[in-house]
Amino acid sequence: DAGVIQSPRHEVTEMGQEVTLRCKPISGHNSLFWYRQTMMRGLELLIYFNNNVPIDDSGMPEDRFSAKMPNASFSTLKIQPSEPRDSAVYFCASSLATGVIYEQYFGPGTRLTVT
Amino acid sequence: AQKITQTQPGMFVQEKEAVTLDCTYDTSDQSYGLFWYKQPSSGEMIFLIYQGSYDEQNATEGRYSLNFQKARKSANLVISASQLGDSAMYFCAMREVLNTGFQKLVFGTGTRLLVSP
Numbered sequence: 001d002a003g004v005i006q007s008p009r010h011e012v013t014e015m016g017q018e019v020t021l022r023c024k025p026i027s028g029h030n031s032l033f034w035y036r037q038t039m040m041r042g043l044e045l046l047i048y049f050n051n052n053v054p055i056d057d058s059g060m061p062e063d064r065f066s067a068k069m070p071n072a073s074f075s076t077l078k079i080q081p082s083e084p085r086d087s088a089v090y091f092c093a094s095s096l097a098t099g100v101i102y103e104q105y106f107g108p109g110t111r112l113t114v115t
Numbered sequence: 116a117q118k119i120t121q122t123q124p125g126m127f128v129q130e131k132e133a134v135t136l137d138c139t140y141d142t143s144d145q146s147y148g149l150f151w152y153k154q155p156s157s158g159e160m161i162f163l164i165y166q167g168s169y170d171e172q173n174a175t176e177g178r179y180s181l182n183f184q185k186a187r188k189s190a191n192l193v194i195s196a197s198q199l200g201d202s203a204m205y206f207c208a209m210r211e212v213l214n215t216g217f218q219k220l221v222f223g224t225g226t227r228l229l230v231s232p
Contacts, residue, residue, distance in 0.1 A: 033219070043206065043222045055217050089158060102210055102218055103150060106160035 002026070004107035006092050012113045018080040021110045024073055025094030033104060034067055034077050035091040043091075049075065050097055082114045117142045117211045119223035126228050128197045135182070136192040136226045138207030144168075148210040149190040150220065151181065155203040163205075166190055197230045204228075 005024040013019055025032050033048040047057040049069045057067070064083070069075040079086055089111050093104040118141040128134040140149065151163045166174045166181045174181040178198075182191040194201055207223040 031217075042224050045219060048217075048219060050217055055215065056213065056219065091160060093160070097218065102148065103162045103165060104220055105162065106152075108159050111158075 004092055004094050004105055006090075006107035006110050008110060009108060010111045010113075012115065013082055014115055015083055016081045017114075018078065019082045019086075019112060019114075021077040021090050021092075021112070023075045023077070023092030023107060025075070025092070026105055027073070029094035029096050029105075030072070031095040031097040031104075032069060032075050033093040033095070034075070035093065035106075036088045037091060037109075038088045046077070079112075082112075084114045087112055087114050117144070117147075117209050117221050119207050119209050119221055121207055121223035121226050123226045124224075126226055128194075128228065128230055130197055130199060130230055130232050132197055133193060133195045134197055134228065136194070136205050136207075136228065138190045138192065138223060140188050140190060140207075140209050142188075142209065142211075144212065146212075149181070149183070150208040150210070151179070151190075151192045152206045152208060152222075153203045154206065154225070155200075160206070164192070194228075199230050199232065202228060202230045 007022045031050050034046040037043045046059045047067045052069045067077045089109045091109045093106045095104045120139045147168045149166045153161045164176045164179045166183045178195045180193045204225045204227050206225045208220045211221050
């Protein structure tokens, strides 16, 4: 079975450019999470969706960040305009909210570098 | 709010030895779940093991076991017979139930394990 799929795996962009990260959750999972990982701040939850509806976006750093989940099999995280401090690894994870354990399965991550 | 504490930034162990990675948690909930994830140098996050707060026995998954001490609020990961491939970052996490009824995971800061030959 396919796991969580993220694209691109690596992204290098210049400051001020728009960046769009994509995620396809595991089929059948109804919760989706976006995380950011940096050396300084560790693993931060940015936003999560349940049944395509954003539930908690308190981790989104500022208005430059936005996330959408138009259907159960696709989500995007957009940064516009991007800044060097946005450089990080961005993970998408999915889970079955009605499961007993509720473990999250992570994608391989997108390594973003903003110059 | 729930909190996860991993006090060991780094641990060293020799191949074939056992190692314990510490994790303590803080919660007022009666029902909760604890998780361990592994992050190798390639970067992906791999789910290892889970312990529910009402589980009477410590969870085990192959060479991984979770030493769950509820009174001490600790959920240490024990890796037996360490292998070179165990070198990675390890994260402890707790399931948090929000006021809305939805759930999310709260992660610790991680412990980097290095296994030497």
